[in-house]
Amino acid sequence: MASLDTFGARSELRVGDASYEIFRLDKVDGQERLPYSLKILLENLLRTEDGANITAEHIRALGGWDPDAEPNVEIQFTPARVLMQDFTGVPCVVDLATMREAVRDLGGDATKVNPLAPAQLVIDHSVVADLFGRQDAFARNVELEYERNGERYQFLRWGQSAFNEFKVVPPGTGIVHQVNIEYLARVIFDRNGQAYPDTVVGTDSHTTMVNGLGVVGWGVGGIEAEAAMLGQPVSMLIPRVVGFKLSGELPEGATATDLVLVITEQLRKHGVVGKFVEFYGPGVSAVPLANRATIGNMSPEYGSTVAIFPIDDETLKYLRLTGRDDAHIALVEAYAKEQGLWHDPEREPVYSQRLELDLSTVEPSLAGPKRPQDRVPLANAKTLFRAALKDYVKQDVAVEDRAAGNGGQADESSAESFPASDPPANDHADDPADKPRDLISAAVGAGGRPTKPTHVTTADGEFELDHGAVVIAAITSCTNTSNPQVMIGAALLARNAVDKGLSRKPWVKTTLAPGSKVVTDYYDRSGLTPYLEKLGFNLVGYGCTTCIGNSGPLAEEISAGVQESDLSVVSVLSGNRNFEGRINPDVKMNYLASPPLVVAYALAGTMDIDLFNEPLGNGSDGEPVYLRDIWPSPKEIDDVIAGAVASDMFTSRYADVFAGDERWQGLDTPTGETFTWDERSTYVRKPPYFEGMASEPSDVTDIEGARVLAKLGDSVTTDHISPAGAIKADSPAGRYLAEHGVERRDFNSYGSRRGNHEVMIRGTFANIRLRNQLVPGVEGGFTVNHLTGEQTTIYDASAAYIDAGVPLVILAGKEYGSGSSRDWAAKGTALLGVRAVIAESFERIHRSNLIGMGVLPLQFPQGENAESLGLDGTETFAITGIEALNAGTTPRAVTVTTDTGKSFDAVVRIDTPGEADYYRHGGILQYVLRRMLAS
Structure with missing residues (x-):
């Protein structure tokens, strides 16, 4: 859809013999003071203004951004492309295949389910380092990879042929984020006669690595990525932006890794969760592009949404090194300078907060x-x-x-950098083995x-x-x-x-x-x-x-x-x-x-x-x-x-990157508009998200008679929640595979079986280091089944609760869901029968993903938690006030009561109107599907 262009921003940019339509930022009042990253968002709104989702008021709000205000203005961001890796990408393609069937079953045209934004998937998460330290390690590991993942790879090859705008980088090519910066990223897009900044959302939290190239992008859940592929903008609040001023140069002995660990520590201590971080200042030019990518990559570890460097000569140098053509590099430079996106080391944009680092102070770490x-x-x-x-x-x-x-020598010795002084004389104590x-x-x-x-x-x-x-x-x-x-x-x-x-x-x-x-x-x-x-x-x-x-x-x-x-x-x-x-x-x-x-x-x-x-x-x-x-x-x-x-090296390696080797090309690939599911498959199965779905959503309901599936402490990550790693033989997932005729040696990993919801449900909350306070002193995916009083696995308890019609809740502490933005942390939670998570605070992506799967995120009152409220997890819960959503409004809080007489008001963490729509529909996929049918 063409932009309404309320601000008269549509213009022309000539670069050499080529001409491009652009949307000029200088047509919006206040844009000149904005940080680089917000200018990228502003261009996005100008170009996609439709009068409904993106309005002139949204554009004015961004131009008049108040750096000191709490984020409260919702905008709709439309990424230029979607990037996936195979662990998180396979479920996306599974869901798209399932949506095709659902659309067909509800009387629609299945072939309309296609990515509307370019989508690329890089298969990089399935190789296991089984063999090592020998010449044939790579060849043998690849052979084992294909043996284990043949079904998944056949399915992805089907998707590559069935869906428009969907490309797959085959196994054995590289890691998704490195392939992204070396080949896929454009910095400035040239598409359909328009030039505009490259932007991306990815199904891996380290999508932020591309921030080093000046590309705004971050990790989202697979369900959000699917919606973006299907033309849905990403709902977000205009963020605070932290300016991080760099000066000096790294000393001898310090590496990019040391630098990023210092930055991670500093930003984590400062607190940047949900914020944009933007690097500026005279030290930026001293940071090579590869180091910038390293810093951007670690953004999830310090919690920011992005950690971005602006475009400058170093950006162009890297584009030349990696084999981008001269005409495109010329476009990047011309566009950035025309739109005020070129880095000026003397300029200090307006920022919400500022930090500084002298690079010369970085030490090996x-x-x-x-x-x-x-x-x-x-x-x-x-x-x-x-x-x-x-x-x-x-x-x-x-x-x-x-x-x-x-x-x-004893531990007290230290040194500041390489080279160190000669070690002092030996000074060791007597052997204390008999103490x-x-x-x-x-x-x-x-x-x-x-x-x-x-x-x-x-x-x-x-x-x-x-x-x-x-x-x-x-x-x-x-x-x-x-x-x-x-x-x-x-x-x-x-x-x-x-x-x-x-x-x-x-x-x-x-x-x-x-x-x-x-x-x-x-x-x-x-x-x-x-x-x-x-x-x-x-x-x-x-x-x-x-x-x-x-x-x-x-x-x-x-x-x-x-x-x-x-x-x-x-x-x-x-x-x-x-x-x-x-x-x-x-x-x-x-x-x-x-x-x-x-x-x-x-x-x-x-x-x-x-x-x-x-x-x-x-x-x-x-x-x-x-x-x-x-x-x-x-x-x-x-x-x-x-x-x-x-x-x-780059031009030759990426000359035909999507074709793959003989092994990839020789896979027996299904054909057809819809996928033919194999009921015997233990890798790819049709998920239940659309079973019984009507063309109109039912009213949301309050929650009654809920029991606690898990009571968790602070800093429970999505790595604790989401299935990952090896599948143990005595786990619920291991038993499922054994029951379906899979030998122990062929269990593979949870990541490789993300296309099978039956395996993934059984691995949710099954991390061996999870500490569920309902079973003190026990580590792993265990809980108490309150219906029987017995200790059992979280999956088995969930199955018993679902059979009995009992809804479930999770109680948690601070920073719930930090870590990787894995969709299965939310999908698994929902499929276990959890209706609500009540936590002290949430990580941004996981909170959003819970809503996208129809799970209600609630927050304890400020300063309160389960302990201070006297909750031990044995109570029966009722949550009332949710039904206010049916009137089209989002309640600020709902009332939580227990059978023991405890009561408190929980903050509803549905933060935007778009998220409220998703929750009313039972999830983001149901919302998108119904909109598709309506159109």
Whole structure:
């Protein structure tokens, strides 16, 4: 639909011989003072003004944005495109296929169900690092990937042929966010004669990686993405914008990973949930595009909606490097300068709040052992590891107070940056193994650590494992594998280590999973591949492996030793997520680190080491080798990049990116306008969302007689809620698969089976680290069935409640639903029979997704929670006042009462009129489908 153009903004931009229709921002009063990101939104409204969803008043409100006001103006944002990965994308395509049938059954034209905005899906979440440390690891892992996921891949190939404007990047190509910045992102779109800013919503929270290119985009739930594909704008409140001023340059020894961990800590402490973060100032030009992408990628970890850099010369430089054509680069530059979107380091737009960072103050860091925002300065890593360890081990073991494995220096030593000074003389204490148990906690607090040496024999030899052993060292994930500086840095460190005669410890599982094939190309061209392989960092796949729980199993002997001795072992990964239970079921402590530090910890084999002052091991000459001895200089890294990274790599790798290899092209693909469901499939099944749906919605009703399915504490993430990782044989999902004839070895992961709602329901709230207060002292997906008083799984209790016609509620604390924006955290909640979630506060995306699935998000009164209100989860609940929605209004609060006499008013967290419409219809998909039929 053409814009009403109330402001007369329609104009023409000529670039070379080409002419484009644009909508001029300078036609709106106040636009010149707006932050970059809000200018992008303003253009979006000008171009899509229809007088109904997007009106002149919305445009004036954005032009007159008050940076100090609480967000209260709703606008409708229409993204230029939708981006998906296969874990979250498969359910989207399943739902679209199901919608086609529903439209047909209600008398409509099934072929009208198509993406109206370009949609791309990159298959990157299904490869598992089963094999590692060998030349054939990549080939074998890909073979296993196809064996496990053949049904899903056939379904996606059907979708690619059945739906218009839907393209699939086949397996073995790269990680979605890296493919996005290297190829898919346009920065400025050229479509149907118009030029306008590239904008995107994605079904992965780290869609924000593209913010580094100046593209406004963020992660949404799969249900929101489906609506966007079907032409529905994304409802949002005009946000607050935090300006983050950068100055200076990174010091030697500090990497982009260190920078992003500092920024994550700073922004998390400041509080930016639901806000836009925008980087500006003289230091912006000193931040390479790959580093900008790294910073944008971590936006979900500090909670902002976007974390964006404006367009400048660095943007154009990256577009040239990645093989974009000259005409398009010229359009990007001309459009940005014409519309006032080009970065001016001297200009300070109006911001809601301001923060600053001098890049020269950044120091080498990690984050862990369980949250990305818990930054650990590398100089204090050993001390802080020991302090954290006592929370993970039983205090019935010996305490060791010596440096790891070498009788080295105590924890008080520190250093600011590389290179460090020579280590002081040894100063270790006597062995305290015979200390009485009542002295153990004091020893731990004084810098010692619990120790429980466990003898293990593998094909690689005999050794002892102990608490703190690094059993996984993974160069993985979109966050860092897009960044040549840190990737080349890791390879140079590996080269220097090999030259010194160092090797990885035999208990460390080492994996390399680059974000695109271009990384392999520049490793090969620089001659660095053999050094990585010498340390066991062989290619295991092009995909999001360890960071999402696809780390693959540890060696059986190591796994057995860890489990039998209940060891608290460690993973070190160059990723963005390290939540409990996420990386590997045998690993309790997880640390995020730069790729060079991943290599370093593979050499050390333990977290119980001071990398500044203790040697990684002895070299071939028998002398100790310190990290400073092998750490590459910035000049070394830059010289290799200059000689090894070139645009021809990108153009050749992406020349025919959607075609796939012979294996992909050879898949037996179904045909037809609607999908032929296979009732025997355990991967792809028709979901029940539209069963019995009428063409008009029924009235919403109050909730009576509800019981509590789970009572949860603070910071329960969607990783605790959403099914992820391996499927255990004794879990409800494992039993379901076994009942359907699936062998244990073929269970695969929850992520791979996201197209089967029966599996996913059974894995919802099943995270092994979930702590449901209804079953104190028990971890995992368990609860009490109040109908019988018995402890059982959350799924089995839910099934009993549904059979008895009993609605369910969840009680929760602060930041409920933070973490990844996974649609199944909301879908699973709804399909378990949960009608409402009552929490102290919600993460933005999950709250919206709950509404999109017909679940009511309610908030405890300010300053109150379940404990202060005396709720223990055994009560029966009634929630009244919801029916006010039927009158077309959204109540500010509803009344919650219990059979024990407790009563309070809960805040209704339906924040926009659009969300109210979704809830009235029973969910966003039902709303879209009914609108489609009406049109």
